[in-house]
Amino acid sequence: MGFVQILDIMLASQRWEHLAATWDDTKRQELVKFWHALDGWPDSSKGLYRLKGKAIVGTLSNGSVRLLVNMAKHADLPWDVVFSGEILGSYKPDPQVYLGAIRYLSVPPEKCAMVAAHIHDLRAAAKHGMKTVYVRRSTEDVGVKEQVKRKADGGEVDVVVDSLEELAAEL
Amino acid sequence: MGFVQILDIMLASQRWEHLAATWDDTKRQELVKFWHALDGWPDSSKGLYRLKGKAIVGTLSNGSVRLLVNMAKHADLPWDVVFSGEILGSYKPDPQVYLGAIRYLSVPPEKCAMVAAHIHDLRAAAKHGMKTVYVRRSTEDVGVKEQVKRKADGGEVDVVVDSLEELAAEL
Known part of the structure:
Protein backbone atom coordinates (compact mmCIF):
# COMPACT_ATOMS: atom_id res chain seq x y z
CA MET A 1 0.00 0.00 0.00
CA LEU A 38 14.19 15.41 3.76
CA ASP A 39 17.57 16.95 4.43
CA GLY A 40 20.09 14.76 6.20
CA TRP A 41 21.66 15.71 9.49
CA PRO A 42 24.65 18.00 8.81
CA ASP A 43 27.09 15.16 9.56
CA SER A 44 25.26 12.34 7.76
CA SER A 45 26.65 12.54 4.27
CA LYS A 46 30.27 13.18 5.28
CA GLY A 47 30.06 10.62 8.06
CA LEU A 48 28.73 7.92 5.74
CA TYR A 49 31.45 8.58 3.14
CA ARG A 50 34.06 8.11 5.84
CA LEU A 51 32.35 5.02 7.27
CA LYS A 52 32.11 3.49 3.78
CA GLY A 53 35.89 3.32 3.62
CA LYS A 54 35.94 1.22 6.78
CA ALA A 55 32.84 -0.96 6.59
CA ILE A 56 29.76 -1.90 4.61
CA VAL A 57 27.17 0.79 5.28
CA GLY A 58 23.48 0.15 4.79
CA THR A 59 20.15 1.41 5.93
CA LEU A 60 17.79 -0.84 7.87
CA SER A 61 14.55 1.04 7.83
CA ASN A 62 10.82 0.56 7.90
CA GLY A 63 10.55 3.03 5.00
CA SER A 64 9.87 1.72 1.51
CA VAL A 65 12.75 1.00 -0.87
CA ARG A 66 11.79 3.87 -3.13
CA LEU A 67 11.50 6.30 -0.20
CA LEU A 68 14.98 5.31 1.00
CA VAL A 69 16.49 5.61 -2.47
CA ASN A 70 14.94 9.05 -2.94
CA MET A 71 16.16 10.17 0.49
CA ALA A 72 19.66 8.93 -0.29
CA LYS A 73 19.78 10.75 -3.60
CA HIS A 74 18.38 13.97 -2.14
CA ALA A 75 20.65 14.07 0.91
CA ASP A 76 23.67 12.32 -0.68
CA LEU A 77 23.69 9.34 1.67
CA PRO A 78 26.02 6.84 -0.03
CA TRP A 79 24.67 3.58 1.38
CA ASP A 80 26.28 0.43 0.01
CA VAL A 81 23.00 -1.39 0.36
CA VAL A 82 19.40 -0.45 1.09
CA PHE A 83 17.53 -2.77 3.42
CA SER A 84 13.89 -2.01 4.01
CA GLY A 85 11.05 -3.68 5.86
CA GLU A 86 9.56 -4.07 2.40
CA ILE A 87 12.49 -6.26 1.34
CA LEU A 88 12.82 -8.11 4.62
CA GLY A 89 9.14 -9.03 4.81
CA SER A 90 8.46 -7.42 8.17
CA TYR A 91 9.01 -4.25 10.18
CA LYS A 92 11.26 -3.29 13.07
CA PRO A 93 11.42 -4.27 15.86
CA ASP A 94 10.45 -7.70 14.45
CA PRO A 95 13.46 -10.09 14.73
CA GLN A 96 13.03 -11.06 11.07
CA VAL A 97 14.28 -7.62 10.02
CA TYR A 98 17.56 -7.72 11.98
CA LEU A 99 18.17 -11.39 11.21
CA GLY A 100 17.41 -10.81 7.52
CA ALA A 101 19.97 -8.04 7.19
CA ILE A 102 22.61 -10.12 8.99
CA ARG A 103 21.90 -13.06 6.69
CA TYR A 104 22.14 -10.94 3.51
CA LEU A 105 25.40 -9.41 4.70
CA SER A 106 26.79 -12.88 5.53
CA VAL A 107 28.43 -11.63 8.71
CA PRO A 108 28.41 -12.97 12.23
CA PRO A 109 26.00 -10.70 14.18
CA GLU A 110 28.76 -9.47 16.47
CA LYS A 111 30.58 -8.04 13.42
CA CYS A 112 27.50 -6.03 12.55
CA ALA A 113 26.44 -2.82 14.32
CA MET A 114 23.02 -1.25 14.46
CA VAL A 115 23.37 2.53 14.44
CA ALA A 116 20.23 4.35 15.59
CA ALA A 117 18.83 7.38 17.34
CA HIS A 118 16.14 5.26 19.00
CA ILE A 119 17.05 3.10 21.95
CA HIS A 120 14.17 0.67 21.32
CA ASP A 121 15.71 -0.11 17.93
CA LEU A 122 19.10 -0.86 19.52
CA ARG A 123 17.49 -3.02 22.21
CA ALA A 124 15.89 -5.15 19.50
CA ALA A 125 19.19 -5.39 17.58
CA ALA A 126 21.15 -6.36 20.72
CA LYS A 127 18.81 -9.34 21.26
CA HIS A 128 20.26 -10.86 18.10
CA GLY A 129 23.87 -10.29 19.06
CA MET A 130 24.48 -7.12 17.06
CA LYS A 131 26.72 -4.35 18.33
CA THR A 132 24.86 -1.14 19.18
CA VAL A 133 25.71 2.47 18.40
CA TYR A 134 23.48 5.19 19.82
CA VAL A 135 23.45 8.53 18.01
CA ARG A 136 22.07 11.39 20.11
CA ARG A 137 19.77 13.48 17.89
CA SER A 138 18.09 16.61 19.22
CA THR A 139 14.65 15.73 17.86
CA GLU A 140 14.69 12.01 18.73
CA ASP A 141 14.18 10.06 21.99
CA VAL A 142 13.28 13.28 23.78
CA GLY A 143 13.58 12.84 27.55
CA VAL A 144 15.28 9.47 27.02
CA LYS A 145 18.61 10.08 25.32
CA GLU A 146 20.22 11.70 28.37
CA GLN A 147 19.99 8.35 30.20
CA VAL A 148 21.53 6.23 27.43
CA LYS A 149 25.05 5.15 28.40
CA ARG A 150 27.82 2.91 27.12
CA LYS A 151 28.29 -0.49 28.72
CA ALA A 152 31.68 0.83 29.86
CA ASP A 153 29.77 3.46 31.87
CA GLY A 154 27.23 1.02 33.29
CA GLY A 155 24.74 1.46 30.42
CA GLU A 156 23.38 -0.86 27.77
CA VAL A 157 24.89 0.17 24.41
CA ASP A 158 28.38 -0.31 22.97
CA VAL A 159 28.99 3.19 21.67
CA VAL A 160 27.36 6.62 22.12
CA VAL A 161 28.11 9.42 19.66
CA ASP A 162 26.68 12.77 18.63
CA SER A 163 27.29 12.32 14.92
CA LEU A 164 28.26 9.83 12.22
CA GLU A 165 31.51 11.73 11.73
CA GLU A 166 32.35 11.06 15.37
CA LEU A 167 31.55 7.38 14.81
CA ALA A 168 33.78 7.23 11.72
CA ALA A 169 36.62 8.78 13.68
CA GLU A 170 36.21 6.21 16.47
CA LEU A 171 36.30 3.15 14.18
CA MET B 1 23.89 -21.90 0.29
CA LEU B 38 36.56 -8.33 -9.97
CA ASP B 39 37.58 -5.14 -11.69
CA GLY B 40 34.83 -3.22 -13.41
CA TRP B 41 34.89 -2.41 -17.10
CA PRO B 42 36.94 0.76 -17.63
CA ASP B 43 33.77 2.82 -18.21
CA SER B 44 31.60 1.31 -15.46
CA SER B 45 32.41 3.50 -12.49
CA LYS B 46 32.43 6.82 -14.37
CA GLY B 47 29.37 5.83 -16.38
CA LEU B 48 27.38 4.93 -13.26
CA TYR B 49 28.30 8.21 -11.53
CA ARG B 50 27.00 10.09 -14.55
CA LEU B 51 23.86 7.95 -14.82
CA LYS B 52 23.16 8.45 -11.10
CA GLY B 53 22.64 12.14 -11.73
CA LYS B 54 19.92 11.35 -14.25
CA ALA B 55 18.18 8.28 -12.90
CA ILE B 56 17.99 5.71 -10.14
CA VAL B 57 20.71 3.17 -10.82
CA GLY B 58 20.57 -0.33 -9.41
CA THR B 59 21.90 -3.77 -10.06
CA LEU B 60 19.55 -6.63 -10.89
CA SER B 61 21.71 -9.67 -10.59
CA ASN B 62 21.61 -13.33 -9.73
CA GLY B 63 24.65 -12.78 -7.51
CA SER B 64 24.20 -12.70 -3.74
CA VAL B 65 23.73 -9.39 -1.94
CA ARG B 66 27.11 -9.65 -0.25
CA LEU B 67 28.85 -10.49 -3.53
CA LEU B 68 27.29 -7.43 -5.20
CA VAL B 69 28.16 -5.15 -2.29
CA ASN B 70 31.75 -6.37 -2.33
CA MET B 71 31.98 -5.93 -6.09
CA ALA B 72 30.59 -2.41 -5.82
CA LYS B 73 33.07 -1.44 -3.13
CA HIS B 74 36.00 -2.98 -4.95
CA ALA B 75 35.22 -1.47 -8.36
CA ASP B 76 33.56 1.74 -7.10
CA LEU B 77 30.16 1.06 -8.63
CA PRO B 78 27.85 3.57 -6.95
CA TRP B 79 24.52 1.79 -7.24
CA ASP B 80 21.59 3.52 -5.55
CA VAL B 81 20.10 0.17 -4.75
CA VAL B 82 21.21 -3.45 -4.90
CA PHE B 83 18.64 -5.94 -6.16
CA SER B 84 19.63 -9.57 -6.13
CA GLY B 85 17.88 -12.83 -6.88
CA GLU B 86 18.43 -13.51 -3.20
CA ILE B 87 16.21 -10.52 -2.31
CA LEU B 88 13.68 -11.07 -5.06
CA GLY B 89 13.12 -14.71 -4.22
CA SER B 90 14.03 -16.09 -7.64
CA TYR B 91 16.63 -15.87 -10.40
CA LYS B 92 16.71 -14.31 -13.85
CA PRO B 93 15.13 -14.85 -16.31
CA ASP B 94 12.21 -15.63 -13.96
CA PRO B 95 9.53 -12.88 -14.31
CA GLN B 96 9.42 -12.49 -10.52
CA VAL B 97 12.86 -10.86 -10.61
CA TYR B 98 12.00 -8.14 -13.14
CA LEU B 99 8.53 -7.56 -11.68
CA GLY B 100 9.95 -7.40 -8.16
CA ALA B 101 12.47 -4.71 -9.04
CA ILE B 102 9.79 -2.68 -10.83
CA ARG B 103 7.50 -2.97 -7.80
CA TYR B 104 10.23 -1.89 -5.34
CA LEU B 105 11.13 1.08 -7.51
CA SER B 106 7.44 2.07 -7.81
CA VAL B 107 7.80 2.97 -11.45
CA PRO B 108 5.74 2.05 -14.49
CA PRO B 109 7.78 -0.62 -16.35
CA GLU B 110 8.20 1.60 -19.41
CA LYS B 111 10.05 4.14 -17.22
CA CYS B 112 12.51 1.45 -16.21
CA ALA B 113 15.35 0.17 -18.40
CA MET B 114 17.20 -3.10 -18.15
CA VAL B 115 20.85 -2.59 -19.10
CA ALA B 116 22.68 -5.79 -19.94
CA ALA B 117 25.39 -7.42 -22.01
CA HIS B 118 23.24 -10.52 -22.51
CA ILE B 119 20.42 -10.44 -25.01
CA HIS B 120 18.48 -13.20 -23.23
CA ASP B 121 18.29 -10.95 -20.16
CA LEU B 122 16.88 -8.09 -22.23
CA ARG B 123 14.36 -10.36 -23.92
CA ALA B 124 13.04 -11.39 -20.52
CA ALA B 125 12.89 -7.76 -19.34
CA ALA B 126 11.08 -6.63 -22.51
CA LYS B 127 8.30 -9.17 -21.84
CA HIS B 128 7.36 -7.10 -18.80
CA GLY B 129 7.33 -3.78 -20.63
CA MET B 130 10.79 -2.59 -19.59
CA LYS B 131 12.98 -0.56 -21.92
CA THR B 132 16.10 -2.41 -23.07
CA VAL B 133 19.70 -1.24 -23.35
CA TYR B 134 22.26 -3.59 -24.83
CA VAL B 135 25.89 -3.04 -23.90
CA ARG B 136 28.36 -4.72 -26.26
CA ARG B 137 31.09 -6.34 -24.14
CA SER B 138 34.02 -8.13 -25.75
CA THR B 139 33.81 -11.20 -23.53
CA GLU B 140 29.99 -11.53 -23.51
CA ASP B 141 27.46 -12.89 -26.05
CA VAL B 142 30.30 -14.02 -28.27
CA GLY B 143 29.03 -14.63 -31.80
CA VAL B 144 25.70 -13.02 -30.90
CA LYS B 145 26.33 -9.36 -30.15
CA GLU B 146 27.07 -8.41 -33.76
CA GLN B 147 23.45 -9.25 -34.66
CA VAL B 148 21.84 -7.21 -31.89
CA LYS B 149 20.22 -4.08 -33.30
CA ARG B 150 18.03 -1.19 -32.18
CA LYS B 151 14.33 -1.28 -33.01
CA ALA B 152 15.03 1.82 -35.12
CA ASP B 153 17.35 -0.38 -37.22
CA GLY B 154 14.93 -3.30 -37.44
CA GLY B 155 16.22 -5.02 -34.31
CA GLU B 156 14.68 -5.83 -30.96
CA VAL B 157 16.25 -3.53 -28.34
CA ASP B 158 15.75 0.15 -27.61
CA VAL B 159 19.37 1.24 -27.32
CA VAL B 160 22.76 -0.29 -28.19
CA VAL B 161 25.93 1.15 -26.66
CA ASP B 162 29.53 0.18 -26.16
CA SER B 163 29.85 1.61 -22.67
CA LEU B 164 27.91 3.05 -19.74
CA GLU B 165 29.53 6.42 -20.43
CA GLU B 166 28.01 6.36 -23.89
CA LEU B 167 24.63 5.53 -22.35
CA ALA B 168 24.91 8.39 -19.85
CA ALA B 169 25.72 10.77 -22.69
CA GLU B 170 22.66 9.60 -24.65
CA LEU B 171 20.16 10.07 -21.80
Whole structure:
Protein backbone atom coordinates (compact mmCIF):
# COMPACT_ATOMS: atom_id res chain seq x y z
CA MET A 1 0.00 0.00 0.00
CA GLY A 2 1.31 3.46 -0.88
CA PHE A 3 1.71 6.28 1.63
CA VAL A 4 -1.09 8.30 0.03
CA GLN A 5 -3.47 5.38 0.57
CA ILE A 6 -2.37 5.12 4.20
CA LEU A 7 -2.94 8.85 4.64
CA ASP A 8 -6.39 8.52 3.00
CA ILE A 9 -7.33 5.81 5.50
CA MET A 10 -6.12 7.93 8.42
CA LEU A 11 -8.05 10.94 7.20
CA ALA A 12 -11.20 8.84 6.86
CA SER A 13 -11.06 8.03 10.59
CA GLN A 14 -12.97 10.05 13.18
CA ARG A 15 -9.77 11.34 14.72
CA TRP A 16 -8.60 13.14 11.60
CA GLU A 17 -11.84 13.81 9.73
CA HIS A 18 -11.60 17.54 10.55
CA LEU A 19 -8.53 17.63 8.29
CA ALA A 20 -9.94 15.42 5.53
CA ALA A 21 -12.14 18.15 4.11
CA THR A 22 -9.33 20.69 3.88
CA TRP A 23 -6.64 18.38 2.47
CA ASP A 24 -7.42 17.65 -1.16
CA ASP A 25 -5.56 15.13 -3.34
CA THR A 26 -2.84 17.60 -4.33
CA LYS A 27 -2.17 18.49 -0.70
CA ARG A 28 -2.06 14.81 0.27
CA GLN A 29 0.43 14.02 -2.51
CA GLU A 30 2.57 16.96 -1.38
CA LEU A 31 2.59 15.83 2.23
CA VAL A 32 3.72 12.35 1.27
CA LYS A 33 6.33 13.58 -1.19
CA PHE A 34 7.84 15.70 1.56
CA TRP A 35 9.30 12.56 3.19
CA HIS A 36 11.24 11.79 0.02
CA ALA A 37 13.19 15.04 0.12
CA LEU A 38 14.19 15.41 3.76
CA ASP A 39 17.57 16.95 4.43
CA GLY A 40 20.09 14.76 6.20
CA TRP A 41 21.66 15.71 9.49
CA PRO A 42 24.65 18.00 8.81
CA ASP A 43 27.09 15.16 9.56
CA SER A 44 25.26 12.34 7.76
CA SER A 45 26.65 12.54 4.27
CA LYS A 46 30.27 13.18 5.28
CA GLY A 47 30.06 10.62 8.06
CA LEU A 48 28.73 7.92 5.74
CA TYR A 49 31.45 8.58 3.14
CA ARG A 50 34.06 8.11 5.84
CA LEU A 51 32.35 5.02 7.27
CA LYS A 52 32.11 3.49 3.78
CA GLY A 53 35.89 3.32 3.62
CA LYS A 54 35.94 1.22 6.78
CA ALA A 55 32.84 -0.96 6.59
CA ILE A 56 29.76 -1.90 4.61
CA VAL A 57 27.17 0.79 5.28
CA GLY A 58 23.48 0.15 4.79
CA THR A 59 20.15 1.41 5.93
CA LEU A 60 17.79 -0.84 7.87
CA SER A 61 14.55 1.04 7.83
CA ASN A 62 10.82 0.56 7.90
CA GLY A 63 10.55 3.03 5.00
CA SER A 64 9.87 1.72 1.51
CA VAL A 65 12.75 1.00 -0.87
CA ARG A 66 11.79 3.87 -3.13
CA LEU A 67 11.50 6.30 -0.20
CA LEU A 68 14.98 5.31 1.00
CA VAL A 69 16.49 5.61 -2.47
CA ASN A 70 14.94 9.05 -2.94
CA MET A 71 16.16 10.17 0.49
CA ALA A 72 19.66 8.93 -0.29
CA LYS A 73 19.78 10.75 -3.60
CA HIS A 74 18.38 13.97 -2.14
CA ALA A 75 20.65 14.07 0.91
CA ASP A 76 23.67 12.32 -0.68
CA LEU A 77 23.69 9.34 1.67
CA PRO A 78 26.02 6.84 -0.03
CA TRP A 79 24.67 3.58 1.38
CA ASP A 80 26.28 0.43 0.01
CA VAL A 81 23.00 -1.39 0.36
CA VAL A 82 19.40 -0.45 1.09
CA PHE A 83 17.53 -2.77 3.42
CA SER A 84 13.89 -2.01 4.01
CA GLY A 85 11.05 -3.68 5.86
CA GLU A 86 9.56 -4.07 2.40
CA ILE A 87 12.49 -6.26 1.34
CA LEU A 88 12.82 -8.11 4.62
CA GLY A 89 9.14 -9.03 4.81
CA SER A 90 8.46 -7.42 8.17
CA TYR A 91 9.01 -4.25 10.18
CA LYS A 92 11.26 -3.29 13.07
CA PRO A 93 11.42 -4.27 15.86
CA ASP A 94 10.45 -7.70 14.45
CA PRO A 95 13.46 -10.09 14.73
CA GLN A 96 13.03 -11.06 11.07
CA VAL A 97 14.28 -7.62 10.02
CA TYR A 98 17.56 -7.72 11.98
CA LEU A 99 18.17 -11.39 11.21
CA GLY A 100 17.41 -10.81 7.52
CA ALA A 101 19.97 -8.04 7.19
CA ILE A 102 22.61 -10.12 8.99
CA ARG A 103 21.90 -13.06 6.69
CA TYR A 104 22.14 -10.94 3.51
CA LEU A 105 25.40 -9.41 4.70
CA SER A 106 26.79 -12.88 5.53
CA VAL A 107 28.43 -11.63 8.71
CA PRO A 108 28.41 -12.97 12.23
CA PRO A 109 26.00 -10.70 14.18
CA GLU A 110 28.76 -9.47 16.47
CA LYS A 111 30.58 -8.04 13.42
CA CYS A 112 27.50 -6.03 12.55
CA ALA A 113 26.44 -2.82 14.32
CA MET A 114 23.02 -1.25 14.46
CA VAL A 115 23.37 2.53 14.44
CA ALA A 116 20.23 4.35 15.59
CA ALA A 117 18.83 7.38 17.34
CA HIS A 118 16.14 5.26 19.00
CA ILE A 119 17.05 3.10 21.95
CA HIS A 120 14.17 0.67 21.32
CA ASP A 121 15.71 -0.11 17.93
CA LEU A 122 19.10 -0.86 19.52
CA ARG A 123 17.49 -3.02 22.21
CA ALA A 124 15.89 -5.15 19.50
CA ALA A 125 19.19 -5.39 17.58
CA ALA A 126 21.15 -6.36 20.72
CA LYS A 127 18.81 -9.34 21.26
CA HIS A 128 20.26 -10.86 18.10
CA GLY A 129 23.87 -10.29 19.06
CA MET A 130 24.48 -7.12 17.06
CA LYS A 131 26.72 -4.35 18.33
CA THR A 132 24.86 -1.14 19.18
CA VAL A 133 25.71 2.47 18.40
CA TYR A 134 23.48 5.19 19.82
CA VAL A 135 23.45 8.53 18.01
CA ARG A 136 22.07 11.39 20.11
CA ARG A 137 19.77 13.48 17.89
CA SER A 138 18.09 16.61 19.22
CA THR A 139 14.65 15.73 17.86
CA GLU A 140 14.69 12.01 18.73
CA ASP A 141 14.18 10.06 21.99
CA VAL A 142 13.28 13.28 23.78
CA GLY A 143 13.58 12.84 27.55
CA VAL A 144 15.28 9.47 27.02
CA LYS A 145 18.61 10.08 25.32
CA GLU A 146 20.22 11.70 28.37
CA GLN A 147 19.99 8.35 30.20
CA VAL A 148 21.53 6.23 27.43
CA LYS A 149 25.05 5.15 28.40
CA ARG A 150 27.82 2.91 27.12
CA LYS A 151 28.29 -0.49 28.72
CA ALA A 152 31.68 0.83 29.86
CA ASP A 153 29.77 3.46 31.87
CA GLY A 154 27.23 1.02 33.29
CA GLY A 155 24.74 1.46 30.42
CA GLU A 156 23.38 -0.86 27.77
CA VAL A 157 24.89 0.17 24.41
CA ASP A 158 28.38 -0.31 22.97
CA VAL A 159 28.99 3.19 21.67
CA VAL A 160 27.36 6.62 22.12
CA VAL A 161 28.11 9.42 19.66
CA ASP A 162 26.68 12.77 18.63
CA SER A 163 27.29 12.32 14.92
CA LEU A 164 28.26 9.83 12.22
CA GLU A 165 31.51 11.73 11.73
CA GLU A 166 32.35 11.06 15.37
CA LEU A 167 31.55 7.38 14.81
CA ALA A 168 33.78 7.23 11.72
CA ALA A 169 36.62 8.78 13.68
CA GLU A 170 36.21 6.21 16.47
CA LEU A 171 36.30 3.15 14.18
CA MET B 1 23.89 -21.90 0.29
CA GLY B 2 27.29 -20.22 0.01
CA PHE B 3 29.45 -20.32 -3.10
CA VAL B 4 32.03 -22.55 -1.44
CA GLN B 5 29.33 -25.13 -0.75
CA ILE B 6 28.17 -24.94 -4.38
CA LEU B 7 31.76 -25.42 -5.53
CA ASP B 8 32.15 -28.37 -3.16
CA ILE B 9 29.06 -30.02 -4.68
CA MET B 10 30.38 -29.44 -8.21
CA LEU B 11 33.76 -30.88 -7.32
CA ALA B 12 32.12 -33.95 -5.84
CA SER B 13 30.53 -34.73 -9.22
CA GLN B 14 32.11 -37.09 -11.73
CA ARG B 15 32.70 -34.30 -14.19
CA TRP B 16 35.02 -32.34 -11.92
CA GLU B 17 36.41 -35.00 -9.60
CA HIS B 18 39.82 -34.76 -11.29
CA LEU B 19 40.07 -31.24 -9.84
CA ALA B 20 38.67 -32.08 -6.41
CA ALA B 21 41.86 -33.73 -5.22
CA THR B 22 44.10 -30.82 -6.21
CA TRP B 23 41.88 -27.98 -4.91
CA ASP B 24 42.04 -27.93 -1.13
CA ASP B 25 39.86 -25.75 1.14
CA THR B 26 42.19 -22.75 0.88
CA LYS B 27 42.21 -22.91 -2.91
CA ARG B 28 38.42 -23.23 -2.98
CA GLN B 29 37.98 -20.19 -0.72
CA GLU B 30 40.37 -18.23 -2.94
CA LEU B 31 38.49 -19.14 -6.11
CA VAL B 32 35.21 -18.00 -4.63
CA LYS B 33 36.65 -14.83 -3.15
CA PHE B 34 37.98 -13.91 -6.58
CA TRP B 35 34.43 -13.06 -7.72
CA HIS B 36 34.15 -10.49 -4.94
CA ALA B 37 37.09 -8.46 -6.22
CA LEU B 38 36.56 -8.33 -9.97
CA ASP B 39 37.58 -5.14 -11.69
CA GLY B 40 34.83 -3.22 -13.41
CA TRP B 41 34.89 -2.41 -17.10
CA PRO B 42 36.94 0.76 -17.63
CA ASP B 43 33.77 2.82 -18.21
CA SER B 44 31.60 1.31 -15.46
CA SER B 45 32.41 3.50 -12.49
CA LYS B 46 32.43 6.82 -14.37
CA GLY B 47 29.37 5.83 -16.38
CA LEU B 48 27.38 4.93 -13.26
CA TYR B 49 28.30 8.21 -11.53
CA ARG B 50 27.00 10.09 -14.55
CA LEU B 51 23.86 7.95 -14.82
CA LYS B 52 23.16 8.45 -11.10
CA GLY B 53 22.64 12.14 -11.73
CA LYS B 54 19.92 11.35 -14.25
CA ALA B 55 18.18 8.28 -12.90
CA ILE B 56 17.99 5.71 -10.14
CA VAL B 57 20.71 3.17 -10.82
CA GLY B 58 20.57 -0.33 -9.41
CA THR B 59 21.90 -3.77 -10.06
CA LEU B 60 19.55 -6.63 -10.89
CA SER B 61 21.71 -9.67 -10.59
CA ASN B 62 21.61 -13.33 -9.73
CA GLY B 63 24.65 -12.78 -7.51
CA SER B 64 24.20 -12.70 -3.74
CA VAL B 65 23.73 -9.39 -1.94
CA ARG B 66 27.11 -9.65 -0.25
CA LEU B 67 28.85 -10.49 -3.53
CA LEU B 68 27.29 -7.43 -5.20
CA VAL B 69 28.16 -5.15 -2.29
CA ASN B 70 31.75 -6.37 -2.33
CA MET B 71 31.98 -5.93 -6.09
CA ALA B 72 30.59 -2.41 -5.82
CA LYS B 73 33.07 -1.44 -3.13
CA HIS B 74 36.00 -2.98 -4.95
CA ALA B 75 35.22 -1.47 -8.36
CA ASP B 76 33.56 1.74 -7.10
CA LEU B 77 30.16 1.06 -8.63
CA PRO B 78 27.85 3.57 -6.95
CA TRP B 79 24.52 1.79 -7.24
CA ASP B 80 21.59 3.52 -5.55
CA VAL B 81 20.10 0.17 -4.75
CA VAL B 82 21.21 -3.45 -4.90
CA PHE B 83 18.64 -5.94 -6.16
CA SER B 84 19.63 -9.57 -6.13
CA GLY B 85 17.88 -12.83 -6.88
CA GLU B 86 18.43 -13.51 -3.20
CA ILE B 87 16.21 -10.52 -2.31
CA LEU B 88 13.68 -11.07 -5.06
CA GLY B 89 13.12 -14.71 -4.22
CA SER B 90 14.03 -16.09 -7.64
CA TYR B 91 16.63 -15.87 -10.40
CA LYS B 92 16.71 -14.31 -13.85
CA PRO B 93 15.13 -14.85 -16.31
CA ASP B 94 12.21 -15.63 -13.96
CA PRO B 95 9.53 -12.88 -14.31
CA GLN B 96 9.42 -12.49 -10.52
CA VAL B 97 12.86 -10.86 -10.61
CA TYR B 98 12.00 -8.14 -13.14
CA LEU B 99 8.53 -7.56 -11.68
CA GLY B 100 9.95 -7.40 -8.16
CA ALA B 101 12.47 -4.71 -9.04
CA ILE B 102 9.79 -2.68 -10.83
CA ARG B 103 7.50 -2.97 -7.80
CA TYR B 104 10.23 -1.89 -5.34
CA LEU B 105 11.13 1.08 -7.51
CA SER B 106 7.44 2.07 -7.81
CA VAL B 107 7.80 2.97 -11.45
CA PRO B 108 5.74 2.05 -14.49
CA PRO B 109 7.78 -0.62 -16.35
CA GLU B 110 8.20 1.60 -19.41
CA LYS B 111 10.05 4.14 -17.22
CA CYS B 112 12.51 1.45 -16.21
CA ALA B 113 15.35 0.17 -18.40
CA MET B 114 17.20 -3.10 -18.15
CA VAL B 115 20.85 -2.59 -19.10
CA ALA B 116 22.68 -5.79 -19.94
CA ALA B 117 25.39 -7.42 -22.01
CA HIS B 118 23.24 -10.52 -22.51
CA ILE B 119 20.42 -10.44 -25.01
CA HIS B 120 18.48 -13.20 -23.23
CA ASP B 121 18.29 -10.95 -20.16
CA LEU B 122 16.88 -8.09 -22.23
CA ARG B 123 14.36 -10.36 -23.92
CA ALA B 124 13.04 -11.39 -20.52
CA ALA B 125 12.89 -7.76 -19.34
CA ALA B 126 11.08 -6.63 -22.51
CA LYS B 127 8.30 -9.17 -21.84
CA HIS B 128 7.36 -7.10 -18.80
CA GLY B 129 7.33 -3.78 -20.63
CA MET B 130 10.79 -2.59 -19.59
CA LYS B 131 12.98 -0.56 -21.92
CA THR B 132 16.10 -2.41 -23.07
CA VAL B 133 19.70 -1.24 -23.35
CA TYR B 134 22.26 -3.59 -24.83
CA VAL B 135 25.89 -3.04 -23.90
CA ARG B 136 28.36 -4.72 -26.26
CA ARG B 137 31.09 -6.34 -24.14
CA SER B 138 34.02 -8.13 -25.75
CA THR B 139 33.81 -11.20 -23.53
CA GLU B 140 29.99 -11.53 -23.51
CA ASP B 141 27.46 -12.89 -26.05
CA VAL B 142 30.30 -14.02 -28.27
CA GLY B 143 29.03 -14.63 -31.80
CA VAL B 144 25.70 -13.02 -30.90
CA LYS B 145 26.33 -9.36 -30.15
CA GLU B 146 27.07 -8.41 -33.76
CA GLN B 147 23.45 -9.25 -34.66
CA VAL B 148 21.84 -7.21 -31.89
CA LYS B 149 20.22 -4.08 -33.30
CA ARG B 150 18.03 -1.19 -32.18
CA LYS B 151 14.33 -1.28 -33.01
CA ALA B 152 15.03 1.82 -35.12
CA ASP B 153 17.35 -0.38 -37.22
CA GLY B 154 14.93 -3.30 -37.44
CA GLY B 155 16.22 -5.02 -34.31
CA GLU B 156 14.68 -5.83 -30.96
CA VAL B 157 16.25 -3.53 -28.34
CA ASP B 158 15.75 0.15 -27.61
CA VAL B 159 19.37 1.24 -27.32
CA VAL B 160 22.76 -0.29 -28.19
CA VAL B 161 25.93 1.15 -26.66
CA ASP B 162 29.53 0.18 -26.16
CA SER B 163 29.85 1.61 -22.67
CA LEU B 164 27.91 3.05 -19.74
CA GLU B 165 29.53 6.42 -20.43
CA GLU B 166 28.01 6.36 -23.89
CA LEU B 167 24.63 5.53 -22.35
CA ALA B 168 24.91 8.39 -19.85
CA ALA B 169 25.72 10.77 -22.69
CA GLU B 170 22.66 9.60 -24.65
CA LEU B 171 20.16 10.07 -21.80
